[in-house]
Amino acid sequence: MAAVFREVSLGWGGEQYNITPTMAVLNRIEQDVSLSRLAHRLATGDPPLSQLATVIGVMLREAGATVTDEEVYQELMLGESDAVQDMAGAVMLAVF
Numbered sequence: 001m002a003a004v005f006r007e008v009s010l011g012w013g014g015e016q017y018n019i020t021p022t023m024a025v026l027n028r029i030e031q032d033v034s035l036s037r038l039a040h041r042l043a044t045g046d047p048p049l050s051q052l053a054t055v056i057g058v059m060l061r062e063a064g065a066t067v068t069d070e071e072v073y074q075e076l077m078l079g080e081s082d083a084v085q086d087m088a089g090a091v092m093l094a095v096f
Contacts, residue, residue, distance in 0.1 A: 008094040010060055010087060017063035021094050029058050029095075039092050047088065049076045055091055 007020040053073035
């Protein structure tokens with residue numbers, strides 16, 4: 001049986017963090033954010049950045065980064081738009 005989830009690399013604070021989501025990680029995320037709804041909103045150009053920050057924060061922490069969801073949100077709001085889109089795409093690739 002092939003693996004369902006893909007490893008992705010997320011950059012934070014000048015470091016690269018690799019993570020392959022597990023069901024435990026996805027369940028923890030979906031306590032706060034519907035991943036399918038998030039994917040739909042990202043695809044339609046209506047990204048809820050606070051929810052995206054929550055997902056990225058969980059994944060970064062799972063990979064070993066020391067980061068808060070608020071710090072991720074700030075980066076999403078003030079960071080380079082191409083980098084934000086790349087990170088959102090990587091997260092969606094990892095979970096679907």
